[in-house]
Amino acid sequence: AQRVTQPEKLLSVFKGAPVELKCNYSYSGSPELFWYVQYSRQRLQLLLRHISRESIKGFTADLNKGETSFHLKKPFAQEEDSAMYYCALKNGNYGQNFVFGPGTRLSVLP
C-alpha cells in the first residue's frame, strides 16, 4: 500500500544551522513526490516537487529511489522557515489523490 512516513513530529534548530526533514515512502510504481508547507495562520501550499528539481526559499529535495526517501534540506535555516511541513506522494498518474505524511513541525530558534 502507498504510504508516506515522516519520523520526526517536531524538529528544532537554531537560526543559521542546517536542517533536514526526513520523508520515506512506499509505492509500487514510479513515484511523484512533493513537499507542502503550512505557515502560521496560512493555508497549506506547495513548496516544491521532485520533478522540477528546483530550489524554493533555499530548500531542495532529492528523490532517492534506492532508499525510498525524499528528504527536504536547507543549508542555513531562517526563523521564517518555522512551519509545518508535509511530504506527499501522488497516488497514480491521474488526479488529485495524494498520500500525505503526518507532518513535521520545524521550529527555528533565534
Add this chain to the structure above:
Amino acid sequence: DAGVTQSPTHLIKTRGQQVTLRCSPKSGHDTVSWYQQALGQGPQFIFQYYEEEERQRGNFPDRFSGHQFPNYSSELNVNALLLGDSALYLCASSLIGRGDTGELFFGEGSRLTVL
C-alpha cells in the same frame, strides 16, 4: 483571485446528524478534491470531482458523498455523523489535463466538531 474558498469555517453537530460543506475552486480550475485532516495527522484523501462526476475515491464509507456543480464548485456531505468524523475538512482544486502541474491549491478548511 480569492483562491479556494470554503464554508462554513467552523461548525458543531451532534452524533447522527448530517452536514454539508461547500467549496469554490480557484478561478480557472476544474477539479476539486476533498481531504480529511484529523488532529495531529496529515490530510487524507476522501474523493475527487471532475466534470461533475466522482473520479477517484479514498478509503471512506458511503456516508461520505459529494457533488460538483456546473460552475465547478463542490459540496461534501456526511451522513450519520460519528464522533470520529470530527476533523478539519480541506478542499483542494487544480486543473486537469495540459494545465495540470500536479499542484493542489488548498482552502483554509472547515472545522467540524461532532458531539
